[in-house]
Amino acid sequence: MNLLLKEIRHNPLLWMLVFVPAVLLAERLVPSSHTLLFVLAVLAIVPLAGLLSHATEAVAEKTGDAVGGLLNATLGNLTELIIAVTALHAGEYMLVKASIAGAIVTNSLFMLGASFLLGGLRYHVQDYNRAGGRLYSALLLMATFALLAPGAVADLDLTKGEAMAQKLSAALAVLLIAAYALGLLFSLKTHKELFANADHGEAHEATWPIGLAIGTLLVVTVLVALVSEIFVESVQKAAETLGMSPAFVGFIIVALVGAAAEMAVAFSAARKNRLDMSVSIALGSASQIALFVAPILVLLSYVIGPTPMDLEFWPGAVKMVMIAAVTAAFITSSGRSAWFIGALLLFIYVIFGMTLYMVPPGSHGPA
Numbered sequence: 001m002n003l004l005l006k007e008i009r010h011n012p013l014l015w016m017l018v019f020v021p022a023v024l025l026a027e028r029l030v031p032s033s034h035t036l037l038f039v040l041a042v043l044a045i046v047p048l049a050g051l052l053s054h055a056t057e058a059v060a061e062k063t064g065d066a067v068g069g070l071l072n073a074t075l076g077n078l079t080e081l082i083i084a085v086t087a088l089h090a091g092e093y094m095l096v097k098a099s100i101a102g103a104i105v106t107n108s109l110f111m112l113g114a115s116f117l118l119g120g121l122r123y124h125v126q127d128y129n130r131a132g133g134r135l136y137s138a139l140l141l142m143a144t145f146a147l148l149a150p151g152a153v154a155d156l157d158l159t160k161g162e163a164m165a166q167k168l169s170a171a172l173a174v175l176l177i178a179a180y181a182l183g184l185l186f187s188l189k190t191h192k193e194l195f196a197n198a199d200h201g202e203a204h205e206a207t208w209p210i211g212l213a214i215g216t217l218l219v220v221t222v223l224v225a226l227v228s229e230i231f232v233e234s235v236q237k238a239a240e241t242l243g244m245s246p247a248f249v250g251f252i253i254v255a256l257v258g259a260a261a262e263m264a265v266a267f268s269a270a271r272k273n274r275l276d277m278s279v280s281i282a283l284g285s286a287s288q289i290a291l292f293v294a295p296i297l298v299l300l301s302y303v304i305g306p307t308p309m310d311l312e313f314w315p316g317a318v319k320m321v322m323i324a325a326v327t328a329a330f331i332t333s334s335g336r337s338a339w340f341i342g343a344l345l346l347f348i349y350v351i352f353g354m355t356l357y358m359v360p361p362g363s364h365g366p367a
Contacts, residue, residue, distance in 0.1 A: 098250025113345025120339025133332025143290030
């Protein structure tokens with residue numbers, strides 16, 4: 001505990017933890033001040049992401065970067081899952097689907113690109129194990145094909161297409177979860193030697209004890225979840241005030257805020273020349289959302305949603321996810337990176353953001 005308090009005292013970023021009780025208190029006292037709650041929620045997530053970064057790095061020191069990256073992706077996606085479940089319960093299916101597609105694209109383009117850029121600005125060329133990138137890219141491509149299927153079925157029969165798409169989505173959800181489980185078995189058990197990372201990072205400072213690290217991970221994850229609930233309740237009203245569409249809110253804003261904790265770890269690892277961990281977090285998180293979070297939301301919609309949700313996304317979202325998956329597969333095939341590669345990935349992401357920002361607030365998404 002003394003190590004944690006020392007870290008907070010000496011890190012100005014963690015002084016922003018005061019915004020965590022501030023946003024929880026504001027939500028009780030002024031629940032209708034949506035813009036205020038939105039700003040406080042964003043400010044509160046930033047230091048929590050920093051704490052999560054330190055704790056995850058400490059765990060990764062004991063487990064290795066591959067497992068550490070998977071752990072961070074899982075905890076980070078728990079936040080995104082809670083954000084989506086809140087919207088799902090409210091029947092905001094457009095926001096849910098936009099946040100799913102946006103999280104996949106944000107992780108595979110923005111997070112990966114920024115990691116390459118930040119690491120490349122410090123190191124001339126960085127190497128990483130390309131086996132992990134290939135596996136995650138393959139999983140992403142398969143998930144993208146699954147997103148195409150419900151729309152194709154719905155177009156075959158206009159009268160029964162919606163019901164057919166819903167049944168197919170439920171079956172695909174089970175299939176995707178099974179594929180994700182087999183991917184974990186392959187990378188962590190039967191062929192784990194293929195994903196071992198080379199020890200080319202910097203000398204590491206003394207890390208927290210494993211007990212403190214895991215305890216911090218659990219507490220911070222709960223706090224991020226609480227703040228995320230406030231965020232998703234306020235962001236929609238704040239978006240209306242700022243003239244943003246649900247597609248832009250879910251695809252860009254919710255995805256970026258939801259991935260803040262993962263980004264903090266991925267960027268820090270890249271700057272320390274631990275690009276295996278950065279790639280594992282970015283693409284591992286994207287594939288986890290596509291093959292686990294999205295299917296779980298489909299199945300949960302039968303229990304907590306007003307009506308069952310399907311996997312039929314608007315065509316523009318599927319195209320962006322497909323482009324992100326193909327780009328990630330192409331970029332990571334070499335196992336080497338430099339700063340300009342990261343810049344190119346960020347440019348693609350900015351193009352998507354600019355396109356979605358042009359969508360009128362009342363629209364349901366680009367075609």
